[in-house]
Amino acid sequence: MKSAPFDYVRVGSLAEAHAVLAAEGGDAAVIAGGQTLVPLLSMRMARPKVLVDIMRVPELAVIVAENDSIRVGAAVRQAELLAWPELGASQPLLALALPWVGHAQTRARGTVCGSIALADPSAELPLCLVALGGDVVLSSKGGRRTVAADDFFTGLMSTDRRDDELIEAVRFPGRRTSEGFAFREFARRHGDFAIVACAAVANEKVLRLAIGGVADRPVARDFKGLDGAALDDALDAFASELDARDDLHATADYRRMLVRKLGRTTIEEARRCRA
C-alpha cells in the first residue's frame, strides 16, 4: 500500500501554481491538506506524475469577509475556518456543519477547498456550498472565473474544474438578517460520510433544503411556502427525484425515507431558528 512515484513541486505563488498546472495538465494533482489524496496515492488509485503543493502560497491561506460573503482560500484548513472567530456570526450553517467533517485529527490538516474539489456526494462542505448558493473561484494561467455551486458539481466526484485550473477559493454567502439555518446528518458512526445529510436555509425569499449522500452530488430545492401535508408531498417528490442508490450501509428506500423525515426536521429547525 505504497504510492507510485511522483515528482513534488512546492509552489510559492499563484503564478507558479498556474505555470505548473498549465505545463502538466491532467498529469498533475494539487495537494493541499492531502487527507483524501494521500490515501488515494497509497492505494494507487491516483497516479499523478507531479504533485503541486499549494500550502505555502501566502495569498491562498486567508479567510476574508467581503461583500456579504466569506471567501475561504485554498490553503485554509477546516480547523482554521472552524476556529475563525467570526464564523458563528458570519455563517452559522458552516459552524453547524464543520464539526461533522471527519475528525479533529483530519480537520487539522484537511482544507475547505480540498473537500469542495473532491466533490464527494456525502461530504458536508459541498452540501453547505450548494445549500447556501455559494460559488467557486477557479484560476489558471489564462485567467480567473467564478462558477456557481450548482454548476460546479457535475456528477459523482466530478466538477467543472479544468485540468489547468486551481480552485483558488470558495465563497459562502454570509448570513443575512432574519435568516435561519439547520444541519442534520445520519451516518453509521460519528465522523463517517453521511448516509443522508441535510442542510436548510430559511429567509424571507427562500426555504432551501439541500441533501447530500443520496444523489451523485448535493442537490438543493426550494420549499418556500409549503407546510403540513403539502410539505410532506413535496419532500416525497424530492426524495424520489434524487437518484438514490443501494450501498453497503443503506438501501435506496432507506435513503429516501431519511430524506423525507430528516429533511422535514431540518426544515422545521431552520424555520424555528429564523424565528
Next chain:
Amino acid sequence: MSWVGQSIERVEDAALLTGRGRYIDDLGTPPGTLHAAILRSPHAHAMIRDIRTDAARAAKGVTAVITAAEVTRLGGPLLAGIRAPIQCWPIAVERVRYVGEPVAVVVAADRYLAEDALDLIEVDYEPLACVVHPRDALDPTSAVLHAGLKSNIASDRSFRYGDPEKAFAEAAHRIAVAVHYPRNSCTPIETYGVVADYDPWEDAYDILANFQGPFSIHPVIARALKVPGNRLRLRTPPDSGGSFGVKQGVFPYIALMGIAARVAGRPVKWIEDRLEHLAASVSATNRMISLEAAVAADGRVTALAWDQVEDVGAHIRAPEPATLYRMHGNLTGAYDIRNVSVRNRVVLTNKTPTGLNRGFGGPQVYYALERLMQRIAIELRLDPLDVIRRNLVPSGAFPYKTATGGLLDSGDYPAAVAAAVEDGGLAALKVRQTSARAEGRLYGIGYTAVVEPSVSNMGYITTVLTPEERRKAGPKNGAQATATIALDPAGAVSVHIASVPQGQGHRTVVAQIVADALGLAPKDIRVVTEMDTARDAWSIASGNYSSRFAPAVCGAVQLAAERIKAKLSRAAAAQLNVPAGEIEFAGGRVHARHNPDNALPFGRLAAASHWAPGTVADGDHALRETVFWTPPQLAAPGEDDDINSSLCHGFIFDFCGVEVDCVTGELRIDKYVTMHDCGRVLHPGMVAGQVTGGFAHALGAAVYEEFVYGDDGSFRTGTFADYLLPTTMEVPTPVILHYESPSPFTPLGAKGVGEGNCMSTPVCLANAVADALGIAEIDLPLSPAKLAALLPRGAP
C-alpha cells in the same frame, strides 16, 4: 495479603506508553534484509493460465519474484485436520479461489519498489463460476472449488447423544430457529508481520513472526517448508499489537516468506497492509444453523437437534474445521438437556479462509441457542427469563457432564442469575421498558445465558473424524502448558512462559503469582514472554488462544513456583535447623514460622545452588524448573463421540435494554449488564479489560461489522471506511458483575474470561431488538437500514 487478586499497575505499560514497545516492525533487521509485497487475485474463482514476471524481475531494486512454481518446488502443502483429497498452499496453485489470494511475491530493496514491480506482473486469468453463499455450496450443481472433492462439502458428520428421537416424539412442542451468522473479524490494529531467513548450509529456517499460536501449527509450517521441526526456528517479538485469534492466520505467510527468503538468498521482511488484512488475512466462519428443540409444556427443553453448515471459505486451513467443533462438548449451553442430535457439514466457498477469532465458534452456536430460548418463551407465552432459569444446570450438580461429553467444572448458575437480576437492576429496567412503550417507543429487553469454554482440548478437533478414522490416526488429547522459573547467581528470579501475549498483561500476572509463592514483590520477578522454539520449553498447546492464560499458563507457573519453593524450603530447613514444613517465605526473607528472626535473605538462599552446590542436598538444587502441565480431564473423543472439548467452563448471564429509533431504525443501548463467573479472579483490572474489550468486539459484530461479498465473490468491505469498527461514540459502558466459583481443575482456580462476551452479547442484543420490534427472525448485523425495514406498521 497476596499480590494475586490485586489490580496492580502493569509492568508492560511504561514502555508501551513512551513509544518503546518492541513490535515486529519496530525491531532491527539484519543488514541486507529485503522487503516483500504480494500480488493478489482480483477474481473470486479463476484458472491461472499464465503468469509473466520478466518485467518485474528486471525492475529497479527487485531481487526475486516467487510464484507457485517456486513454492511447489521448495515447499509442501499446509496440512489440515480433515481427511480429504484436497491441498491448501500458501500461494495460489493453478487456480485462485478467493479475492486476495496470493498469486506472486516480489522481493525488493524496499516496499515501495516491491509494489512498483507488482504493477509489472501480468497474469492471465480464466474466470470460473463462483460459490459465495454456503446454501449454494450445498447445491450439487454448484461449481466445485477443489476437484478432488467432487462437491463443495468437505465433511458431513452426524452425532447422536441420549435418545433425541424419543424426546422429540414425546415433546409437547417442537420449536425451531434458522439463523445465518455473518462473517466478521476482530481485526487487531497491528497487522501481520514476518521476517524470514534461510541458511542453505544447514537447510534451516529462522523466522520471526507475530504469530500467536497454537504451536500445533509449528509442525504444519515445518512440513510446508519440508524441514524437520528442529530446522524451523520460529520466534515471536516481545510485543504484539493485538490478535484476538487473528494472528494465528499469519502462518501461511510464515511458510511463504520462508520460501521467498530461500529463493532470494537474503532475509525477507513482509508487513501486511490493512487492505491485505481485511481482504485476505482470516475471518471468523459464517454459519447457517437450523436448531430445533423438543419442549415440554412448562418450557423445559428435553432435546436439541442441531443442523450446522459451516462456511470455511476457499480452503480448509489448519486448525479448521475447529471453529465448528470447539463448542461440541457444550452444545447444550448452560442448560440441562440430555438428548442431542447434531449434523455438522463443512462447506467450501470462494471467500477468504477462516480461522481463529475471539469467541471461536461460540458466537455462532449461542446465536442459535439463545434465539431459540427466546422463541420458546414467546411461542409458549412464558417469560424468557423463566425459560432460561427453568433449563439451567441446577445448583449442586457440578462437575456436570453434558450430553455431548463436556465436563462443566464448577458454578452455581441459578445463584449467579439471581445475583445479576438483583444487582444489575432488572426490575428497574422493566419499569423503564414499560414507560418507554407507553410513550410509543420501541424498547426491548434481551437475555442470554452462556457457558464460556476455556483451555481447549487439543484433541477436540478429531471429533470431526469418525471413531474408525481416529483409531487409525491415533488418539489426540490434552493441552500442555509450560512455565520455567530460573534463579540466577545473584538470587534474582526470572520466569519464561510460552503464552505469547498480545497485550493481555501476562508478564504482570505471572510476576504476581511468583511473588506470592516466594514471598517477594512483583517488581522482583522478571518475566519474559517472547518465544523461540529453538530454546524455550513449548508444546503444541503453547500460545495465546482459547482463553488459556489464567487457567492453564498461570496454573503451570504456580506449579513451577511451588516446585522451586519446595527445594528452597528443604535447603533453608537444613540451614535454619527446622523442619522444611516450618519454612515460610515473606518480605524477601525465608524464615522459621515460629521464630521469624531465624531467617535468611531470599537472595542468598536462591543463589546457593550456583555458588555452593555442595551445601545443598542432591535433588534440592534450585536453579531452573520447567513444568509441563496437562489436565487429566482433557481426554480424547470417546467411541460414542463424547468429547470434553474444554477444561474450564465459565458462566455468563447478560441482560440488556435497547431502544430502536422509530424513524432511523438506529439501535441505542440503554443498559447492558453482564454477569461473569470466571472462577478465581487473578487481576480484577485485567478481567474488566477483557470483558469491556470483548463487549466492544461483540457490539461491533452485532451492529457494525460484516465482511460483505458481492454475488460475483468480489470483496466489498476492503477498507476501514467500509468495514466499520465501533468507536468511543458507539460503545457504552457495560455493568460488570461477578460470581466466583473457583475451578477445581486448575491450580489457581481461575477460568478463562476473554471471549465470553463475544458469545453472549451479539445474541443478547438481537434478543432485545426482537423484543423491541416484536419480530421472530433477525440476523446480524443489526444495522439501521435493516431495522428500519422491520419497524412495526404504524410506527411514526
Next chain:
Amino acid sequence: MSRLNADARHRIRLEVNGRAVEGEAEPRMLLTDFLRHTLGLTGTHVGCEHGVCGACTIQIDGAPARACLTLAVQVDGAKLHTVEGLAPEPGRLSVLQEAFRRHHALQCGFCTAGILMSLDWYLRQTPDPGEVELREFLGGHLCRCTGYVPIVAAALDAAKRLRDA
C-alpha cells in the same frame, strides 16, 4: 519553486520533540515511514495507512494529525511532536501517561501512542471536557482491546489532575 524528482531522495529538515533533525526521503515517502524507518522513531504506529484508525496520530505544528495522511516532504521545516517526547524525563511518565497506566487504558498498546498524542493536545485546548465531547473527540481513534471505557476514564482523570496541578 523547487521540483523534487520522483526517483531521488531529498533532504528534509524539521524539528521533532524540540530537536532539529534531518533525513532523506523520496517525494512519495509517507511521514509514517520517514519517522519510523528513517528517523528511528518507532513509537508512532501504522494501523491502516488510510487515515481511519488513528494509530499514527502525531502533532504537526501544534495540532494532531495523521502521519499516514502526510508525505514526509510536506513537513519540511515543520515542528513535530511524537509519543517519544511525551514523558518529562526517563523514569517519569506524564500525568496523562500515568493515568493510562493507572486505569489500564491500554492492553496491546498499539493504538495508544496516537490516542496519547491526540489527548495531549485536546486536554490543553479543553481542560475540563464533558464525557460526551471527550468521546466525540476520541471518535477519531480505533482501539480493539479496551472497549474504550478505561481510556475515557483515564482521560477524565488526567484532565482533573492537570487542572488541580
